[in-house]
Each structure stands twice: as C-alpha cells, then as structure tokens.
Amino acid sequence: INHIVHNGGLYKRPFNEAFEETPMLVAVLTYVGYGVLTLFGYLRDFMRQWKIEKCQNATEREEQKDFVPLYQDFENFYNRNLYMRIRDSWNRPICSVPGAKVDMMERVSHDYNWTFTYTGRVIKGIINMGSYNYLGFAQKSGACQEAAAKVLSQYGAGVCSTRQEMGNLDKHEELEKLVARFLGVESAMAYGMGFATNSMNIPALVGKGCLILSDELNHASLVLGARLSGATIRIFKHNNMQSLEKLLKDAIVHGQPRTRRPWKKILILVEGIYSMEGSIVRLPEVIALKKKYKSYLYLDEAHSIGALGPSGRGVVEYFGLSPEDVDVMMGTFTKSFGAAGGYIGGKKELIDYLRTYSHSAVYATSMSPPVVEQIITSVKCIMGEDGTTVGRARVQQLAENTRYFRRRLKEMGFIIYGNEDSPVVPLMLYMPAKIGAFGREMLKRNIGVVVVGFPATPIIESRARFCLSAAHTKEMLDTALKEINEVGDLLQLKYSRRRLVPLLDRPFDETTYEETED
C-alpha cells in the first residue's frame, strides 16, 4: 500500500488511498432503480404532453412549440423526473452561523417538491457535517469576529471600486504580505471570489499555442478557466502519474498538432484535495515530472490549505516539499479561514504580471474589509502569531477527528473513498432512492449531511459527503457515527467487502484496464 520504495523514495510517509470497487449486485440494482425511474419519467412526460397532468416545469411557449425543442435532452429529463423527487435534500435554508451545530428552517412540500412552504419552526442544534469549516473559524464570537467588527466600524462594508482603480486598501496590502509569508512564497494576491480566481486568472497565464494538462476530476472553475483561455486541453486519468507522463512525453515529442512546433507553455492543473473523492494529489511525483519535462504547475489548494500539514500550510507541507517547486499556488479563503475569496501565490514577477493583466483585478470589486480582517486574524491564529496555541491545536484536532471518523466508518463496513488523511469523507450510496432517504433520515435524527448525485458524480456513484471540522468535539462525532450506523443498517448501506485492494503499482499502458490489482 505504501509506495515509498517504488517511487524512488519520493514519499516521506505512507500514501494510503483507496477507492473500493462497486460490488456487482449493487451496480445491477442501481441500474434497475434508474431504469424504473426512467420508465416512470417517460410516463409522466407523456401525461404532461397530453395534458392529463398539470405541467409545472419550464416549457416552451405555445408559439414556439414547432421550433427546435429546448427541454428534450437528458439533463432536463433528469431534472424534471429524478431530481425533483429528491430535491428537498438540497438548498435547505439555514438561519445561524454554520459552525459545528447549525439551525435550519423547517420546510414542507405539499406537491412533491415542486414548491416548498415554511412551517415557521426552526430546527435548532443540527450537527453540521456538510459545511466547509475545516478549522472551525465560522464563529460568531471570538477574536476573529471582534477584529472584523472593529474593521467594519472603521472602513464600512463596501469598497465601491476595483483593485486597480480606487479599491486597493492598506488592508489588502497587509493581507497579501501575510498570505505570502504564510505560504512561504515571494508574493501573493487576493481576490474577492474563489471561483473567479481560477476562471479569471488561468486565461491571463496561458493562451493559444499553450497546452493545459488537467486532471479528470478537476473543479468547474479550473475547467472554465482552461476553456476560456483558448489553450489546448488534454485530460489525464485521476491522480494517475503514468497517464500524465504519457501525455507529457507525447506533448514534447509531437509538439502542436498541425505545425509540430513546440508548445509555448505546458501547464499542469491539479487540486490539493479533490472534494468529491477525498483524494490527495500525488504532489512529489507531479513535481518530479514537471521538472523532468520542463512544464509549469498550477496547484489549487481550495480544500487543502489549512486542513493538511502539521501547521496547516497545505499539501506542500504535508509532503515536506518546498513551495518554490510549485509555480502557481492558488487557494481559497472560503473553506479553512471562514471568509470568502481566493488568492494566488508565487514568484514576484508572476504576481506583478497578474496585478496588471488579470481580469479579476481589473473588473471585479475588491474584497470587503471585514472579510479581509477575518482572514488576517485567522491566518495569524493558525501561524501562532496572535500569542496563543489555538491555531496549532485546531489543526491537530482536525487531523485527529479525520483519523477517528474515517477509521470508525471503515470498521462499520461502509465504502469510503479517498485518502486516510483527507477531512473530506465520501460515503458511497449508489442507489437513487437511498440518496433521498439518507438525507431525510439523517435530518430526522438532527444531523445535516450533503448528499451528491448526478451530475456532480458519475450516475451510479452517488455519495454522501461529510466535511469534518476542528470544531466537532468527540461527543458530536460519536453521536453522528451512532446515527450513521443506524441509518446504514436501516437502508443497508454497508456494502464494503473489506478486501484491502492496493492501487496499481506497475506502469499504466494500453493493456491495463483496472486501476486496482485484484
């Protein structure tokens, strides 16, 4: 399982990642379930078209019925007939700070999830296993909140300008210097929105004539940024270094498709922690490949900054590597710092270039001052510069919670994807009815979970995703685990066959089909 010897000693600690295969019976039954729902979907669509049933979804106007149909593709069919049935598990309104416990407004639907009404009751004290609150900084009291309130009374809430015009506050400069120090890079720049950081800055870095090698399971913001840039995009299999090396070799040997000229730049896009799988990128191998083939690395640490590494500095510290090896270190402040926004860190020339040429810097409003102060206070807390050991304790608490939770779930017999150290825990559900049932049953037992289905995951691999937090105490985790155990027995979710399947160790080529050895 640990690849220490096989990869030339690149890893200083064991890399335990596992994606257990779907049991055959479960896959067949999942298809049966989807088949039944599809048949009923066709029946309902037929009834809606022949006006036997009232049509409550969006349709074309009467005058446009003879035009090219708008709602006939699979996404719309899925939306009308499958998503609507389980829609009450999403968009649940919360009415308190999303800390370890959260209050939720109760809502009911009298017409099978087409419309919702609020009963007026507030369900208090739901254990929150869905918010990205890795270090527990989503608080309404404490040092961060006081500092943010003070800055709010000093600067107000709005900035009313972009960074390049009149929106560059001294707070932003302070934040950027602090973030650069935190990451160990020369310079950093902060943006108001994490999604916009990716989608607006990748086009500034690469253009036509460049090559982007992007992981299969990259986030929508990276995909959007790559497509907007106009560069050629090639996809390599998720976290598969042999696939990446093959693509790099082909790129160097063959060059651009028609003219055979060398590529202007090759940029590898990876994420620190993939939020749907819970897997951690194989950073030592990626950096070795990048150096060998002289390409650039863009690392999106949205979920891993603050959550990995002994002092919370992300996946680079987790593997014991130097931040200078990563050309562009991107991250967000949404997950571990309890604020909103994103940053990019790297060499001074790169950041100075981005200050001038990034769409986000030129057109997007700059970050709001209280949010900036929240980030400054939380980063100082994690680094230990506020004089306490609270930050360090939180990082350690998160690591303990992660190990404990994952170990207990695996012992119970659920199929859990991902790396042993990642605080994102996907629990496989597979069948469509169980997606809705799991969400509802957990809410009945006062635990809020996020369930994910198509199109965020492949259609048969739907899952429930738990996000652990340093704010969760052991009692809360024990309560949650007890309820998950109960619901798992009730819904028959314990699919694991408890076979330790090691990941493929030999080189990947055209004759290998499976990622795992049997």
Next chain:
Amino acid sequence: MDVKSTAGFVYWLFCQFELITCSYLMEPWEKVLFYSFNLAAAGLLLYAAYACVAAHLGSALQLLWSIPANPRDNALAAVK
C-alpha cells in the same frame, strides 16, 4: 414464532424492495400502478410455473413409476 419480529422483518424487507426499485420516491398513484404491474407479472409467473412445470413433472413421474411396475411392455419400449 415471534409474530412481532417476523412482521417487523417482513416490513424491513419491503422497505428494502421500495428503496431498490425507487418506489420509495413515487407518488401514491405511481406506487399503485407499479405494484399492480409487479403483482400481475408475479402472478403470471406463478401460473406459468403451475401450468407448465406441474404438467412436465407429472409426465416425468409417470415415466419413472412405469419402469418397475410392468417389466414387459414398460415405458422404455413405449419411448423406443
């Protein structure tokens, strides 16, 4: 025989059936349609089993009993 736990177990099995075939998500009239279709199909299967399998079993048993009963003109000669 513990009636309560058997009834509870049967109900739990029915819930699993509901979850697997997604009738848990259906509206009541859809459930009626689905269950009646399922019961009709199951009934047809049982009738086919009764009508065909019973007849085949009968003729097979007849063949078997006729071997020791009448050694001269037994069923094997009839088969030839």
